[in-house]
Amino acid sequence: MFGIKKFLFGDGLNENLPPDVKSAVSAWLAQEATGLESSHFLTRYVVVDIASDGMNPDSDRLTGIAATVVHQGIVSPEQSIYVDLTTADETVQARQLAAFLNFIVKSPLVSYHVAFVSAFLENLLKKRLGISFSARWVDLAWLLPAMFGEKSHKPMPLDDWLVAFGLDVGEGRRSPSENNMILARLLQMLVVRAHAKGVDSVEALIEESKASSHLRRTR
Amino acid sequence: MDVGQVEAMLRQEGQRRAAGxxxxxxxxxxxxxxxxxxxxxxxxxxxxxxxxxxxxxxxxxxxxxxxxxxxxxxxxxxxxxxxxxxxxxxxxxxxxxxxxxxxxxxxxxxxxxxxxxxxxxxxxxxxxxxxxxxxxxxxxxxxxxxxQYIASLLDQSRRQLQAQFAQKASEQQTLNSPLSGIGARNPTSVLPETPLRAALESMSQLGIGSMVVADAEQKPVGIFTRSDLLDRVVLADLPLNSPISQAMSASPFTLNEHATAYDAMLAMATHGIRHVLVTDHAGRLSGVVSERDLFALQRVGLRQIRQAIESAPNVEALKASAADVRQLSFNMLAQGIGAEQLTQFISALNDALTRRVIQLNLENHDFSGIDWCWLAFGSEGRDEQTFSTDQDNGIVYTVPEGEDKEALKQRFLAFALDTNKDLDKVGFPLCKGNIMASNPQWCLTLDEWRAQFSKWIRTPEPVALLNATIFFDFRPLYGKSELSDSMRRHLLSQASATPIFLQAMARNALEVGPPLGKIRDFATDLEPDHPGKIDLKKYGSRIFVDVARIYALAAGVHGTNTIQRLKLSAQKMNIKGEEINAVLDGLNFIQLLRLQHQYLEGEPGRQGDNLIDPEKLNELDRRILKESFRQARKIQSRLKLDYQVNH
Incomplete structure (x- = not known):
């Protein structure tokens, strides 16, 4: 019922969508962030990375979305999804995006340079589904310098962090899925450090992420 | 497909990609x-x-x-x-x-x-x-x-080791070697018109049995051998000023230098000839391969070596056989023979060598009518010789009635001195600690040996304990083995009845532990003179050997070989089969590494050491070595429990 109400009173859900997509998206929109989030351990984090054919969210195309769950301290390939947007037509894409929403639920999302990733996602979700996508984002790019100041107190390229942590991730360009597995490892380390610093819930982490971004941007 | 089905598909794709x-x-x-x-x-x-x-x-x-x-x-x-x-x-x-x-x-x-x-x-x-x-x-x-956690690792490593050896072995001459590397190179030749006398004179001067006849361009046209001399010169009444071309076998059999030893062997068998001339790409004479050269390639075989040792007329001949033993052991290592078999094999041939040296010396020293026995101690006594092992030996004898003991001892010492020197020549270096039969201390009557053993067991002071680790691993090598059996029975009854001695041995054996680091894999700073290295004997095989000795003495096991000792005493003491097998695998791996190190890295003529640099091992070997050291630690902790040793 609640979903239909949202639909009727305007989140601008595309009217041409097939019924199964409509109902899935409405259900997602209606969802509250449920689940236990009283600690990092209990929080279901979803790490997200994208592939695109350019760097500008307004003019370039999103070609793939990868997501992996980090829950109860564990990263598991089984809890992953990959949306290939290179070939599919608009209806297929819409259904795939609905499936993506189904997968992430309302879990907090984790990425590296959230502004970039979220802009691409928001644009496409608006275009295909008609919704204004918003999520609770945790930005590792800003959190890492806040939590691991002894390694670097400023944001650095991801690969520099990997070197700083001594993580061996092989050579060459990584696919979004592979990159997620690495971001997931960084998150695993990060929440342990955050907990030790008293930053022990997802809200606190997001606050910290925002504060860090503000502090380090304005200085 | 609805959203749910699509999600399932996308998840599958996500899982596949994330697994990368x-x-x-x-x-x-x-x-x-x-x-x-x-x-x-x-x-x-x-x-x-x-x-x-x-x-x-x-x-x-x-x-x-x-x-x-x-x-x-x-x-x-x-x-x-x-x-x-x-x-x-x-x-x-x-x-x-x-x-x-x-x-x-x-x-x-x-x-x-x-x-x-x-x-x-x-x-x-x-x-x-x-x-x-x-x-x-x-x-x-x-x-x-x-x-088969350890066993499979061992196996992989052995295969790796084998590949390494196979490479080295293939560099050695086999029947597949090209003729360019076999036999005489650039042999002497004469022109066809050379008078027989001149040709025979140079054959005599050079000490060769055949002469190649080649034309001005060095292309072989014939060969003249000693048997031709009989048939075609002496019996045919050919004057010695005739040209050699009249007596030679014309159009000799030739092979290109790229042909193999096998081709030459086949040609000799097919054509009934004893020499094959080797030519270069232009057909010019470049070498001669004789039947004897080919035989030498195959010379290194177990049976041949044994026969050669047993019929060796003198120490010089034994020296050559000793080199063959080394070569053959190397070939066996290359074929993937395990450390246990290999060390026993080396010991068996070394025994044969030692026995022959003793026999040769007995030609100058007569002990007929006297019961005596030549004893091997230490690693030789345990059948665990590696490529470089020095002498550890002694003599036990009984004094017949009416014989003067002192005079008899002097005769044995003189014989032992000659034998020790000859063994040194053959390739068993003299013992630095003078644990040799020519030392009056270790040339004793049966009663003296028994008394000596009893004394060490009753008063286990440091020197006695050290001696026990050498002399209690004795084995008869030549002579009356009943004397050695009698020594063993005495030793076992005394040792098993004296727990305080075994406890002292255990304490001694626990003084050195395997070089496992608490954080790092290996402790490599134990030998100040060799930083970064591990002594595989001192911190490896010796641990197993020491523990095995104590259990063997306690359990009344007659054998001296460490593997035998561990197997037999484990049976008597209800240690589980798989547990002891893991221990034996550990010991075997360390021994294999020692052999590998001594052979691959040892310089010829220099006594190989047991110092390895763990950083230079491949990852697999390093892991197995670590596992082997853990096995050493395992039996040590068992010993510690069994003998209540508290450091």
Whole structure:
């Protein structure tokens, strides 16, 4: 019922969508962030990375979305999804995006340079589904310098962090899925450090992420 | 397809892609790098990744039945044995990237007996127990790895070792070698018109049995041999001023220098000839291969060596045989013969050499009518000789009635001195500690030996304990072995009845432990003169040897060989078969590394050492070596418990 109400009173859900997509998206929109989030351990984090054919969210195309769950301290390939947007037509894409929403639920999302990733996602979700996508984002790019100041107190390229942590991730360009597995490892380390610093819930982490971004941007 | 079905598909794709990193990791580590792609895919898709900050517990006895197979991706994990306070000191080990645990517990679905703790920030793969079992039943490589943890590693390593040796062996001459490397190079030749007398004179001067006849362009046109001299010169009344072309065998058999020794052998057999002339690309004479040259290629064989040793007319001939023993042992090592068989084999041939040296010397020293026996001590006494072993020997004898003991002893000492010197010439260096039959201390009557043994056992002071580790490993080599048997019975009855002696031996044996680091893999700073190196004898094989000796003495085992001792005393003392086999595998691996080191790195003529640099081993060997040292530690902690040794 609640979903239909949202639909009727305007989140601008595309009217041409097939019924199964409509109902899935409405259900997602209606969802509250449920689940236990009283600690990092209990929080279901979803790490997200994208592939695109350019760097500008307004003019370039999103070609793939990868997501992996980090829950109860564990990263598991089984809890992953990959949306290939290179070939599919608009209806297929819409259904795939609905499936993506189904997968992430309302879990907090984790990425590296959230502004970039979220802009691409928001644009496409608006275009295909008609919704204004918003999520609770945790930005590792800003959190890492806040939590691991002894390694670097400023944001650095991801690969520099990997070197700083001594993580061996092989050579060459990584696919979004592979990159997620690495971001997931960084998150695993990060929440342990955050907990030790008293930053022990997802809200606190997001606050910290925002504060860090503000502090380090304005200085 | 509705949204739900699409999601299931996208998840499958996500899982496949996310597994990529894990597969790349697995491809770099044994045994995974040997496993089929499907098995790796299963592992990579099912395994979770967990992070353990330094200091955190990973799994322990209190964690309940083990639910995962843990594989370390990065970082360091320490394993400590839980409970049994007395042995904890001996049971700390550290694991690094690519190592997995607790294989026994996850297979059996029981709690781990060890406490595993991250000592550095560590990432671990968790393969759920059910997927682990699936993998065990579908991947033969993984199954082998888990069920025969050490054994399979040993096997892989041996194969690697073999490849290394095969390469070296192939550089040596075989029947596949080209003729350009065999026989005489650039042989002397004469022109066809050379008078017979001149040709015969140069044959005589050069001490050769045949002469090649070649034209002005060095192309062979004939060969003249000693048998031709009889048939075609002497019996045919050919004047010595005739040209050699009248007496030679024309159009001799030639082969290009790229042909193999095998081709030459075939030609000799087919044409009934004894020489094959070797020519270069232009058909010019470049060498001669004789039947004897080919025979030399095959000379190194067990039977031939034995025969050569047993019929050797003098020490010089034995010297050549000793070199052959070394060559043959090397070939056997290349063929993948294990350390146990190999050391016993070397010992057997060394025994034959020693016996022949004794026999040759007995031609100058007559002991008829006297009961005596030549004894081998130390590694020779244990049948565990490696390529470089110095002499450890003695004599036991009885004084016949009416014979003067002192005079008899002097005769034995004189004989022993000659024998010791000859053994040195043959390649068994004189013992630096003078543990040799020519030393009056170790040339004793049966009663004197018995008294000596009793004294060491009753008063186990440091020197006595040191002597016990050498002299209690005795074995009869030549002469009346009943004397040696009598010594053994005396020793065993005395030792097993004197627990205080065995306890002192145990304390001594525990003074040196295996060089396992608490954080790093190996402790390489134990020998100040050789930083970065590990003495594989002192900190490796000797540990096993010492423990085996004590158990053998306690259990009344007559054998002196360490493997025999451990097997037999384990039976008597109810140690489980698989437990003792793991220990023996450990010992065998260390011995194999010693042999490898002595042969591959030893310079000819220099006594090989036992110092290896663990950093220079490949990853697999390093891991097995670590595992072998753990086995050493395991038997040490058992000894410690059994003899209540508290340092």
């Amino acid at each position: 990193n894990t597969q790349a990791f697995l491809a770099r580590h044994a045994p995974f790098n040997k496993m089929a792609p499907a098995a790796l895919q299963l592992f990579a898709e099912k395994a979770h990744i967990a992070f353990y900050p330094a200091g955190s517990l990973i799994v322990g006895p209190d964690s309940g039945n083990v639910r995962f197979f843990y594989l370390i991706e990065s970082g360091k994990v320490q394993a400590r044995q839980a409970g049994e306070v007395t042995v904890t000191e001996y049971s700390i080990l550290s694991l690094g990237a690519g190592e997995s645990f607790p294989i026994g517990a996850v297979t059996a679905g029981r709690p781990s007996t060890n406490i595993y703790t991250a000592v550095e920030d560590t990432f671990c793969y968790h393969l759920p127990a059910e997927d682990y079992l699936t993998l065990m039943s579908t991947s033969p490589e993984f199954n082998l790895f888990c069920t």
